[in-house]
Amino acid sequence: MTDYTFAYLDEQTKRMIRRALLKAVAIPGYQVPFASREMPMPYGWGTGGVQVTAACLTPEDVLKVIDQGADDTTNAVSIRKFFQRTAGVETTEHTAEATLIQTRHRIPETPLTEAQILVYQVPIPEPLRFLEPREVETRRMHALEDYGLMHVKLYEDIARHGAIATAYAYPVKVEGRYVMDPSPIPKFDNPKLSDSPALQLFGAGREQRIYALPPYTTVVSLDFEDHPFAPTKADHACAICGADGSYLDEVIIDDAGGRMFVCSDTDFCASRRTATGEPADA
């Protein structure tokens, strides 16, 4: 029971996933069906990302795993441990040192490089799913580039709320063709999707889909001329490192409902404190 292959998946499965990845890279933003395997962690907990990571890892890779921007959230710890055990690769918490980063819900603040792969865990890969529940229908809509429903939804948001009422998993258009779900990252992160030097891979295990953004792909967040897309964050600076341009978590600190705002990207925050001479674990 201990002799699993490198990075757990058997070689045929990895080959099957790599083929799907190649197709995904060739058609940016298109959802490629793949024969997702049952993993030893639950569906919905990153099985798609884990399979993509397993298919991409080499023994020389340095792996970083984050959830909500943080390396030490429970599920990030669990996935990192999984690859430590099954692949024996080196791991890091530093974005700049990693060659492969698996993430859930965030893009690191530190700009990525051509030497890096970012793997996203995706719960619902279909951006049209909550407008049209049927897969048979949504695949047809993508094939015909029939995205009217999405624009109507965004318009109705504006009519009802005065603004587009989508704050995360904000839909994007890839190279002027496919509308894509960027996974539930806050829309603050959307601009980082476009023209990224890093290869971005998206894995949805339960839904059996893989999609990709090759390096330097143009990714545009959907909007209207008179209601342009605007990335937003809490209107504060980080209470720990003072950064005023990073995405912030809101933490309730006392019984009276007092709040503080801190960087969601824990490595970014710690590196800034180290740079200013403060102990990182203060």
Next chain:
Amino acid sequence: MYVAVKGGERAIDNAHAFLAEERRGDPAVPELSVAQIREQMTLAVNRVMAEGSLYDPDLAALAIKQARGDLIEAIFLIRAYRTTLPRFGASRPVDTGAMACERRISATFKDAPGGQVLGPTFDYTHRLLDFKLLAEGEAPVAPTAAPRRELTPHITEFLNKDGMIEVEVQSDVTPPDLTREPMELPADRALRLQSLTRGDEGFLLGLAYSTQRGYARNHAFVGELRIGTCSVEMEIPELGFAVEIGELTLTECETVNQFKGTKTEPAQFTRGYGLVFGQTERKAIAMALVDRALRWKELGEDDSGAPAQDEEFVLMHADNIQATGFLEHIKLPHYVDFQSELELVRKLRASAADALREAAE
């Protein structure tokens, strides 16, 4: 001063240790052996084998023990193990007509060759708690009879001979494999049956029940329900012939459903089919009803909009491992997306308040 939350790793290790201790329960009570679970919790073992899609009573019993009796968790353990196993090949189709039946009943004919055999069923037990079991009494020895030598024919074959029931289309095409290829919709019947046989018993039960209450009613009679063992044969290329490699207990349910026909085509009964690992008859009957409901299109029936007729709805939601994973994932941290919604709602509220103020001025 707020300190960023650390220590996820230690928390996980401690939680696992706590879990292991809880699993064992009171150490003063003797520990359950896997063999005890396999022999005395047979129907739980059967469910885990069926929905785990792996016929191995020992591993299923181990999974039940490890999962503290949570059957979906046990099924998950089996699935995750199963996916790592190499494929040596495929067996020949199992011949359920050659089944050594332990139980075989028909609701459509009072008697037929092979007879009505009740077998080890709860059906006519009165559901009264048996307090004798508290005292761990020995089980009574059941009377035995000589096993039947001849094959037990399928009841629907008798209808088939008279052309009274639709003929199943024969095919030697290799069916698609749900576990090796992504599910593509629309699915053919072979793929649907694969999905149903490993689908969640409770989900199928609910769907099947809904058809009985009028949501795509298809008037099912249990033509035959049989439970017993079948041999599994595999073609060995080096030998050039098939050899028996093992035996499975299976439950098969064939339903005889509402007839169809036109002025030119004579009326004929239609079929639903259920086949499940182990003694799992609730599941097999439910499967047959749902199979029949999903066949509305090929049988030229109306889409009444019932859930059980909706292939995508049924197949995409029948798998309890997918369902429980996604359901329970909402326990995971969602600070980041929730934060973005907090900001949005605050902004929307602020602009609504501004609009109200302006209107008042």
